[in-house]
């Protein structure tokens with residue numbers, strides 16, 4: 001696979017806030033790459049730098065091997081889909097999708113088949129004559145995608161495009177978006193703070209924190225083997241649990257599902273017990289007063305002591321980095337994928 005997008009030592013700051021700190025990574029042709037991080041970490045700024053609407057302070061951005069760092073946005077051939085879709089409310093769906101082609105001076109005859117074609121792919125042919133304010137959030141999301149697809153961009157940049165959908169339709173919308181990306185075979189860069197989206201959509205996820213990728217990899221790798229305490233804590237329905245090492249050197253990190261409740265060397269006092277489907281989620285106060293999330297089949301009483309053992313655990317050094325042969329990419333070399 002060829003690298004479609006390359007960041008080489010890119011930096012960006014707003015005042016004294018470093019939002020990109022010497023970032024190098026590549027995204028492959030046809031890859032679905034998710035940039036995951038809490039809000040305010042600089043995810044949108046990364047996308048805007050790729051689109052050319054935010055200048056970089058230092059470093060190089062390449063698309064298809066071409067240096068685009070100082071190129072005007074309309075010469076980069078990237079399409080951006082925003083959280084609020086940025087559709088034109090007074091235009092019809094058809095006019096919205098046709099708009100970027102009109103701006104490129106395509107003729108009516110050229111535009112029509114392109115719009116109809118993409119509308120068919122996204123299942124929105126029936127609503128082409130409706131105005132944007134007359135259609136649902138899910139349909140607006142498809143129209144925004146259609147408007148991006150019709151331009152045949154080299155890269156799609158998607159900034160939290162699913163977060164305005166309500167929870168019930170989001171599940172279906174994720175599957176649909178993944179299918180669209182597969183069918184197109186195009187490179188997608190997708191920004192989100194929602195790890196469910198990273199898990200279900202990404203080929204690889206990059207976890208952004210303090211202007212750097214703390215970790216880049218398949219989502220399950222990041223979940224199972226976070227390279228830092230911060231990633232372990234951030235990624236997961238439950239944060240990773242941490243207990244001080246008996247030796248006093250660093251910490252043991254473990255996921256909820258690595259705990260066997262029943263007996264074992266550890267004990268914790270139940271503070272909250274909540275049934276969720278077949279299991280009971282427990283928030284407990286464990287050794288050294290540490291918070292431990294676990295699940296059990298039976299609901300224990302609040303205040304009850306539960307005993308547990310660990311089937312698996314990771315060791316983190318005092319500075320929060322994974323030991324066990326793992327290490328953080330610091331700093332990633334030029335063009336490295338950020339994976340040690």
Ligand code: ADP
Pocket residue numbers: 014017019037038039040041042043044045046
């Ligand atoms: P995210 O997408 O992860 O929520 P953003 O890229 O939107 O984060 O913003 C990262 C940080 O940079 C935030 O603290 C934000 O307030 C700041 N920021 C973003 N754009 C600007 C700007 N044009 N001027 C000054 N600060 C900005």
